[in-house]
Amino acid sequence: MLDREFRAALSQFGSVIALLAVMPLVYLLDSSFYRTGVLLEEYLIGGYSLLWIIGAFYLAYNMFRGEEQDGAKEYLLSLPVARGKLLLLKTIPRMAVLFIAALIEGMLGTYQFSGTGMLIAFIVFSQVCGFILGVVGRRSLSARLILFTMVVFVYIINSTRPITPRFILYDILRRSSVPYLLLETSLLALILIPVYRCWDLKPLAVRESRLAKLSIGPLLILAFPVVHLFLSS
Amino acid sequence: MVSMKGISFAYGSKDIIRDLNLEFSPGETLMITGPNGVGKSTILRLLAGVLLPSSGSIEYGFPKSTDPRSRIAYLPDSLSFYRSMTPLEAAAFHAGIFGTEPSGLDIARKAGVDVDRRISELSLGQRVIVQLSIILSTGPDLVLIDEVLHSVDPYLRGLLFQELVRVMEERAPTMVLVNLSFSEVENLVDRVIFMGVEGIRLDESVDLLKAGARLIEADDFSSDLPVVLCREVLGRKQFVVYPFTAGQEGVEKAHPMDLTEIMTAFMEAEYNA
Numbered sequence: 001m002l003d004r005e006f007r008a009a010l011s012q013f014g015s016v017i018a019l020l021a022v023m024p025l026v027y028l029l030d031s032s033f034y035r036t037g038v039l040l041e042e043y044l045i046g047g048y049s050l051l052w053i054i055g056a057f058y059l060a061y062n063m064f065r066g067e068e069q070d071g072a073k074e075y076l077l078s079l080p081v082a083r084g085k086l087l088l089l090k091t092i093p094r095m096a097v098l099f100i101a102a103l104i105e106g107m108l109g110t111y112q113f114s115g116t117g118m119l120i121a122f123i124v125f126s127q128v129c130g131f132i133l134g135v136v137g138r139r140s141l142s143a144r145l146i147l148f149t150m151v152v153f154v155y156i157i158n159s160t161r162p163i164t165p166r167f168i169l170y171d172i173l174r175r176s177s178v179p180y181l182l183l184e185t186s187l188l189a190l191i192l193i194p195v196y197r198c199w200d201l202k203p204l205a206v207r208e209s210r211l212a213k214l215s216i217g218p219l220l221i222l223a224f225p226v227v228h229l230f231l232s233s
Numbered sequence: 234m235v236s237m238k239g240i241s242f243a244y245g246s247k248d249i250i251r252d253l254n255l256e257f258s259p260g261e262t263l264m265i266t267g268p269n270g271v272g273k274s275t276i277l278r279l280l281a282g283v284l285l286p287s288s289g290s291i292e293y294g295f296p297k298s299t300d301p302r303s304r305i306a307y308l309p310d311s312l313s314f315y316r317s318m319t320p321l322e323a324a325a326f327h328a329g330i331f332g333t334e335p336s337g338l339d340i341a342r343k344a345g346v347d348v349d350r351r352i353s354e355l356s357l358g359q360r361v362i363v364q365l366s367i368i369l370s371t372g373p374d375l376v377l378i379d380e381v382l383h384s385v386d387p388y389l390r391g392l393l394f395q396e397l398v399r400v401m402e403e404r405a406p407t408m409v410l411v412n413l414s415f416s417e418v419e420n421l422v423d424r425v426i427f428m429g430v431e432g433i434r435l436d437e438s439v440d441l442l443k444a445g446a447r448l449i450e451a452d453d454f455s456s457d458l459p460v461v462l463c464r465e466v467l468g469r470k471q472f473v474v475y476p477f478t479a480g481q482e483g484v485e486k487a488h489p490m491d492l493t494e495i496m497t498a499f500m501e502a503e504y505n506a
Binding site: 074078080201 | 244278281282283285300301302303305307309312313314316318326329331353
């Protein structure tokens with residue numbers, strides 16, 4: 001099953017990165033109309049960074065695409081695979097692909113996150129949110145909105161460097177990767193554990209309302225620094 | 234022994250099953266039947282672990298260290314499977330998860346299934362046969378088959394029943410079938426559970442059921458026998474009685490009934506209630 005998930009992760013991420021092929025066209029348009037003076041190389045590097053983020057969202061969103069298209073969710077749940085193991089089987093290949101792709105990004109000289117801990121925290125957060133979305137149901141608009149908002153909040157927090165007196169404790173945590181990683185993953189665990197302990201074939205509306213109730217606290221905790229960031233910038 | 238103790242289940246606020254207690258003996262083959270929407274498939278899903286009960290517990294009698302699902306073969310009515318795989322790939326995938334040898338797909342080949350085509354491209358009957366041969370290849374102790382056999386043509390159905398009988402003879406698993414085609418399974422099942430809106434209405438061995446159910450035709454019927462159903466056919470009253478005790482006063486002619494007739498009578502009574 002792990003090799004199947006690796007293949008799916010590679011093919012999905014590859015299909016996003018393949019959009020880099022459009023960058024020379026963008027460069028040509030730029031050099032003929034706007035003349036910003038941006039080099040093709042810079043377009044490619046910037047495009048790669050952008051596609052990496054899109055790729056992280058895309059991988060998370062499509063984690064259960066195979067099962068949904070095949071109608072295999074009931075079959076998947078009937079297999080003797082513990083749900084914790086299923087979480088690892090689904091997320092580890094995607095996290096690995098994203099981490100390797102981020103290393104390549106680092107070699108190209110662009111850094112989206114303010115440290116390796118931030119990068120890992122974002123990767124873990126986004127992919128586990130993808131897993132939760134798969135458990136609740138990809139068709140659920142409210143689940144998509146809630147989880148997408150949370151991942152965007154985490155991206156904003158992890159890729160900026162606010163140092164303000166009011167958020168001194170928060171910043172101390174941010175400077176040390178491990179506690180920060182723990183903070184974000186514990187927020188996620190608040191949602192993940194109850195959602196996937198009750199993971200079964202109950203109707204979508206039941207799973208949606210459970211997620212909505214569980215997400216209020218973590219969403220508020222994440223929204224607080226993001227709002228502050230916007231207000232202080 | 235598989236036992237469901239005090240099982241309740243609800244979809245949101247809608248109760249489907251309330252305080253259900255059931256026991257299945259090892260090697261027993263039983264059929265769960267009843268009108269639509271009374272929770273037959275839900276019982277199978279609870280047993281298969283794809284639904285979690287709101288309260289109560291299920292004990293499988295398997296060693297505690299094993300995941301019960303590793304000893305269960307479950308064929309849902311949705312035929313949920315990785316349909317983008319070919320039968321050969323699906324067999325290898327399934328065996329990989331269960332740690333067993335992949336199914337040789339013998340009955341599927343016998344049924345003329347092209348095992349190199351995607352499952353999604355196969356006919357419904359072929360999909361049933363492929364899936365059944367894959368799930369039965371893991372040597373299960375509990376086989377759960379939801380209402381899918383009616384979608385298979387008579388020849389393929391014959392092959393399926395042959396396969397089920399072979400597995401029953403080889404391993405004697407507990408087999409639970411949700412079925413509405415009674416005549417086909419009459420010789421296969423030992424016990425019948427009839428479910429109504431209020432829960433289990435009948436839980437009886439097929440032999441005792443057939444021995445105890447009678448159809449009585451009479452203009453008037455004033456016995457104190459338990460009447461399951463009273464209906465009028467061509468101007469003549471029919472009474473289905475269960476359990477019937479021989480030698481009742483006023484009953485001159487009581488006809489024995491086959492499983493289909495008995496179950497249809499229970500079904501009609503449930504709808505009339």
